[in-house]
Amino acid sequence: xxxxxxxxxxxxxxxxxxxxxxxxxxxxxxxxxxxxxxxxxxxxxxxxxxxxxxxxxxxxxxxxxxxxxxxxxxxxxxxxxxxxxxxxxxxxxxxxxxxxxxxxxxxxxxxxxxxxxxxxxxxxxxxxxxxxxxxxxxxxxxxxxxxxxxxxxxxxxxxxxxxxxxxxxxxxxxxxxxxxxxxxxxxxxxxxxxxxxxxxxxxxxxxxxxxxxxxxxxxxxxxxxxxxxxxxxxxxxxxxxxxxxxxxxxxxxxxxxxxxxxxxxxxxxxxxxxxxxxxxxxxxxxxxxxxxxxxxxxxxxxxxxxxxxxxxxxxxxxxxxxxxxxxxxxxxxxxxxxxxxxxxxxxxxxxxxxxxxxxxxxxxxxxxxxxxxxxxxxxxxxxxxxxxxxxxxxxxxxxxxxxxxxxxxxxxxxxxxxxxxxxxxxxxxxxxxxxxxxxxxxxxxxxxxxxxxxxxxxxxxxxxxxxxxxxxxxxxxxxxxxxxxxxxxxxxxxxxxxxxxxxxxxxxxxxxxxxxxxxxxxxxxxxxxxxxxxxxxxxxxxxxxxxxxxxxxxxxxxxxxxxxxxxxxxxxxxxxxxxxxxxxxxxxxxxxxxxxxxxxxxxxxxxxxxxxxxxxxxxxxxxxxxxxxxxxxxxxxxxxxxxxxxxxxxxxxxxxxxxxxxxxxxxxxxxxxxxxxxxxxxxxxxxxxxxxxxxxxxxxxxxxxxxxxxxxxxxxxxxxxxxxxxxxxxxxxxxxxxxxxxxxxxxxxxxxxxxxxxxxxxxxxxxxxxxxxxxxxxxxxxxxxxxxxxxxxxxxxxxxxxxxxxxxxxxxxxxxxxxxxxxxxxxxxxxxxxxxxxxxxxxxxxxxxxxxxxxxxxxxxxxxxxxxxxxxxxxxxxxxxxxxxxxxxxxxxxxxxxxxxxxxxxxxxxxxxxxxxxxxxxxxxxxxxxxxxxxxxxxxxxxxxxxxxxxxxxxxxxxxxxxxxxxxxxxxxx
DNA sequence: AGGTTGACATA
DNA sequence: GTATGTCAACCTT
Numbered sequence: 001x002x003x004x005x006x007x008x009x010x011x012x013x014x015x016x017x018x019x020x021x022x023x024x025x026x027x028x029x030x031x032x033x034x035x036x037x038x039x040x041x042x043x044x045x046x047x048x049x050x051x052x053x054x055x056x057x058x059x060x061x062x063x064x065x066x067x068x069x070x071x072x073x074x075x076x077x078x079x080x081x082x083x084x085x086x087x088x089x090x091x092x093x094x095x096x097x098x099x100x101x102x103x104x105x106x107x108x109x110x111x112x113x114x115x116x117x118x119x120x121x122x123x124x125x126x127x128x129x130x131x132x133x134x135x136x137x138x139x140x141x142x143x144x145x146x147x148x149x150x151x152x153x154x155x156x157x158x159x160x161x162x163x164x165x166x167x168x169x170x171x172x173x174x175x176x177x178x179x180x181x182x183x184x185x186x187x188x189x190x191x192x193x194x195x196x197x198x199x200x201x202x203x204x205x206x207x208x209x210x211x212x213x214x215x216x217x218x219x220x221x222x223x224x225x226x227x228x229x230x231x232x233x234x235x236x237x238x239x240x241x242x243x244x245x246x247x248x249x250x251x252x253x254x255x256x257x258x259x260x261x262x263x264x265x266x267x268x269x270x271x272x273x274x275x276x277x278x279x280x281x282x283x284x285x286x287x288x289x290x291x292x293x294x295x296x297x298x299x300x301x302x303x304x305x306x307x308x309x310x311x312x313x314x315x316x317x318x319x320x321x322x323x324x325x326x327x328x329x330x331x332x333x334x335x336x337x338x339x340x341x342x343x344x345x346x347x348x349x350x351x352x353x354x355x356x357x358x359x360x361x362x363x364x365x366x367x368x369x370x371x372x373x374x375x376x377x378x379x380x381x382x383x384x385x386x387x388x389x390x391x392x393x394x395x396x397x398x399x400x401x402x403x404x405x406x407x408x409x410x411x412x413x414x415x416x417x418x419x420x421x422x423x424x425x426x427x428x429x430x431x432x433x434x435x436x437x438x439x440x441x442x443x444x445x446x447x448x449x450x451x452x453x454x455x456x457x458x459x460x461x462x463x464x465x466x467x468x469x470x471x472x473x474x475x476x477x478x479x480x481x482x483x484x485x486x487x488x489x490x491x492x493x494x495x496x497x498x499x500x501x502x503x504x505x506x507x508x509x510x511x512x513x514x515x516x517x518x519x520x521x522x523x524x525x526x527x528x529x530x531x532x533x534x535x536x537x538x539x540x541x542x543x544x545x546x547x548x549x550x551x552x553x554x555x556x557x558x559x560x561x562x563x564x565x566x567x568x569x570x571x572x573x574x575x576x577x578x579x580x581x582x583x584x585x586x587x588x589x590x591x592x593x594x595x596x597x598x599x600x601x602x603x604x605x606x607x608x609x610x611x612x613x614x615x616x617x618x619x620x621x622x623x624x625x626x627x628x629x630x631x632x633x634x635x636x637x638x639x640x641x642x643x644x645x646x647x648x649x650x651x652x653x654x655x656x657x658x659x660x661x662x663x664x665x666x667x668x669x670x671x672x673x674x675x676x677x678x679x680x681x682x683x684x685x686x687x688x689x690x691x692x693x694x695x696x697x698x699x700x701x702x703x704x705x706x707x708x709x710x711x712x713x714x715x716x717x718x719x720x721x722x723x724x725x726x727x728x729x730x731x732x733x734x735x736x737x738x739x740x741x742x743x744x745x746x747x748x749x750x751x752x753x754x755x756x757x758x759x760x761x762x763x764x765x766x767x768x769x770x771x772x773x774x775x776x777x778x779x780x781x782x783x784x785x786x787x788x789x790x791x792x793x794x795x796x797x798x799x800x801x802x803x804x805x806x807x808x809x810x811x812x813x814x815x816x817x818x819x820x821x822x823x824x825x826x827x828x829x830x831x832x833x834x835x836x837x838x839x840x841x842x843x844x845x846x847x848x849x850x851x852x853x854x855x856x857x858x859x860x861x862x863x864x865x866x867x868x869x870x871x872x873x874x875x876x877x878x879x880x881x882x883x884x885x886x887x888x889x890x891x892x893x894x895x896x897x898x899x900x901x902x903x904x905x906x907x908x909x910x911x912x913x914x915x916x917x918x919x920x921x922x923x924x925x926x927x928x929x930x931x932x933x934x935x936x937x938x939x940x941x942x943x944x945x946x947x948x949x950x951x952x953x954x955x956x957x958x959x960x961x962x963x964x965x966x967x968x969x970x971x972x973x974x
Numbered sequence: 975a976g977g978t979t980g981a982c983a984t985a
Numbered sequence: 986g987t988a989t990g991t992c993a994a995c996c997t998t
Contacts, residue, residue, distance in 0.1 A: 522975050622993055624980055643980070651981070677982060680992055706988060710985085717990045720984035728983080752985090752987095805986055814986030880986095887987040891985090895988095923985045923988085 011142035034093035107278035125252035176208030184217035187247035272297035277305035358412035365541035388548035409544035489704035494866030585696030597683035732971035746964035747925035760843035809883025851885035901949035
């Protein structure tokens with residue numbers, strides 16, 4: 001290099017992030033590979049090279065290099081272990097682009113420079129020094145303030161995105177100091193992004209003013225006593241060491257042992273075909289065309305290059321250091337070292353490794369006690385773009401809970417707790433007392449709300465429905481969000497639990513603090529507001545930290561497994577829908593339940609006496625053990641069977657059979673059991689759940705508790721409200737609409753058999769459903785040759801049992817049990833059924849085979865249900881897994897269908913200006929509360945959404961049918 | 975006090 | 986034969 005030569009130094013790593021964030025997401029059409037940063041990079045480099053040939057611009061590079069960070073670990077970590085420690089991992093869809101951009105650089109025929117142990121900035125500093133010594137000029141293509149210390153008369157910076165030169169005057173204008181004082185300035189200011197400590201309380205303005213006054217940092221520290229402001233003087237003296245460490249962190253090294261000298265950076269002409277090959281492979285059509293024109297290349301003559309990114313080349317800023325995983329993933333799926341770096345699978349592997357390796361240090365968690373501190377965390381979270389969030393409350397039931405605190409996490413070890421509602425038990429006795437050192441709930445919300453509703457910040461949580469509902473009750477609609485519980489559920493339904501502790505153990509090898517250890521148990525149980533703040537901080541911040549780590553591990557696996565759309569379309573959108581349903585609750589008639597309770601109690605008491613009389617002694621009727629001993633032991637009734645634990649079985653079915661033979665006692669027992677069950681589980685228990693504020697019943701829905709995709713309901717369970725018996729139905733009549741409203745019940749007719757007809761593609765079934773005929777009668781007719789007209793009820797009943805049996809993964813044993821027939825007879829039925837419907841047998845075999853081959857079966861929408869024990873050597877375990885794998889696609893597809901309807905329902909109603917509110921879901925039924933005068937307009941909307949909910953994802957071969965009705969109570973509506 | 979079992983409510 | 990949740994009794998700690 002000689003005088004007059006000009007070196008361009010592109011800060012490749014810096015540019016990657018800027019391009020990524022500045023450009024909208026872009027994916028390669030053929031396979032979805034994310035490429036927005038690659039395109040931004042290519043456009044920028046191409047423009048620079050074109051400008052270089054356009055002498056009008058005045059700057060003509062003769063030398064050119066693109067410089068990258070090798071990894072996030074550099075010599076600075078030895079100076080200061082926490083350097084860049086709070087950097088969050090790059091976004092999922094950016095990571096594969098690191099390797100691609102290096103590849104792009106080579107395609108441009110440009111030197112691609114990186115050096116282990118040094119940052120790109122150090123390499124740039126070294127080249128800048130070399131250029132200066134050779135009396136040449138240098139332009140640094142970057143706008144990073146960390147590089148501004150390098151600006152000299154012959155070294156300028158250029159921001160390609162803003163098309164702006166940064167020379168000495170620009171640095172002074174922006175920072176108030178000349179470039180050579182930037183190091184001292186940054187040493188004092190610190191840098192929250194890189195975790196450079198600086199001097200607390202000294203910002204840019206103060207730092208610049210002090211440098212103006214004292215000249216440089218060493219002089220300032222030596223003469224700090226002269227500073228007039230007392231507080232400032234003190235902090236600077238106290239933090240002199242921090243300032244000195246910070247200076248070493250921000251000072252760029254200009255002595256990097258470079259492999260390539262300046263002469264190896266001479267800019268050559270672009271290799272048209274090579275570059276076009278790359279651009280074609282990336283599917284950048286516009287840029288391909290432009291490059292082709294400029295280089296005189298015939299696009300058609302160039303084949304897309306195969307992008308061969310070094311498969312082990314996963315290094316890059318913050319991706320994590322290379323090396324074998326400290327702990328192999330338990331399921332082996334992420335332990336695929338040969339996976340290409342630019343695939344989601346590789347990303348998942350890298351993430352799993354990094355998350356498991358990052359130490360979990362409870363002492364580093366922060367407790368936020370001042371509004372300003374919280375604001376700083378919020379600002380950092382908004383910068384980071386991803387934050388995990390959780391609420392701590394007084395109750396596991398979100399509708400009874402009061403907020404006690406909030407926890408945030410920005411990255412491993414970077415987690416903070418904001419106590420707002422901690423009380424002291426002692427003070428409570430004296431009239432209740434807030435613990436000192438907390439900001440108010442209102443203050444916390446004022447600071448947090450902008451973050452929680454910020455569309456550009458992803459909120460991560462575990463079982464976020466709970467936190468979403470808490471926030472909603474406080475007037476905050478959290479969005480956008482990810483839920484690690486649901487991600488895990490989509491990835492591994494059927495492979496164990498998805499609670500945060502199980503996942504932390506499984507993916508991070510970390511045993512979490514049990515909630516019980518924090519709040520105690522039994523008589524020592526306290527609500528979270530009475531937990532001391534220290535302990536609460538440790539617990540809550542750990543939860544937030546773990547959730548974010550799990551997110552970084554699990555989220556990329558969705559893409560790797562092709563399950564992103566299942567998560568995004570069937571799972572995540574249901575969170576606010578269910579939260580609102582829980583929040584609305586349902587109205588029940590407390591008096592009616594109370595009257596029923598009294599009535600059941602009287603009748604049960606009367607039966608009790610009759611039982612004692614018949615038995616000849618008093619005993620605990622509710623004890624199956626005592627009852628069995630009396631019935632089959634002392635009284636010697638026939639037909640007794642034993643349960644697996646060796647006790648007499650006293651099931652209702654068995655007692656019914658005895659009753660049919662004329663025995664009095666069993667009949668009374670059955671009746672007594674029914675009445676006491678209804679009383680204890682429903683008429684007594686339900687009123688206890690009525691919320692004193694809303695006067696309504698608020699259930700909790702679990703989204704990840706069934707392997708098939710069904711949701712479950714608990715506390716109270718509103719999915720098992722009685723319907724079969726007349727007595728039971730009286731409980732249903734207590735579920736009522738608010739004044740002026742009706743309850744609407746809309747249920748899918750025979751949805752599982754319809755799904756079966758579709759999946760197994762059974763002509764008779766699809767035709768029957770298309771024709772709207774009685775499906776059980778049709779089955780009976782096919783099997784037993786009996787005409788549908790005038791069919792005996794019992795024949796139809798048997799066919800119905802068989803149809804259900806099929807859905808449950810039929811066995812001769814089970815069918816025989818159900819129909820109280822011999823197992824051989826049941827076996828004959830099944831044989832006959834398969835002769836008539838051979839497609840069903842094929843369906844069953846194919847599901848079992850798929851479960852064996854892949855370990856899972858799937859619904860028509862692609863939800864997977866895993867059966868890891870399908871190959872068990874235990875025949876009954878194996879058979880159970882086989883039946884379940886037959887049932888799961890049917891039950892699961894039906895569950896997906898109603899999920900889709902629920903997700904669409906609220907918008908559909910709103911767009912028709914209807915005020916109907918969805919309250920409950922019972923697997924194939926939705927219950928709404930509808931203003932009486934809107935019922936007529938609402939019914940067809942509900943019906944249309946439900947009947948059309950498989951579309952457009954799946955065109956079913958059978959129609960879906962929905963019966964919808966309105967009434968004053970649930971019994972009449974159903 | 976906490977866990978297990980048998981029974982039974984639902985789809 | 987599938988999928989749940991809750992209760993009372995009973996056993997273990």
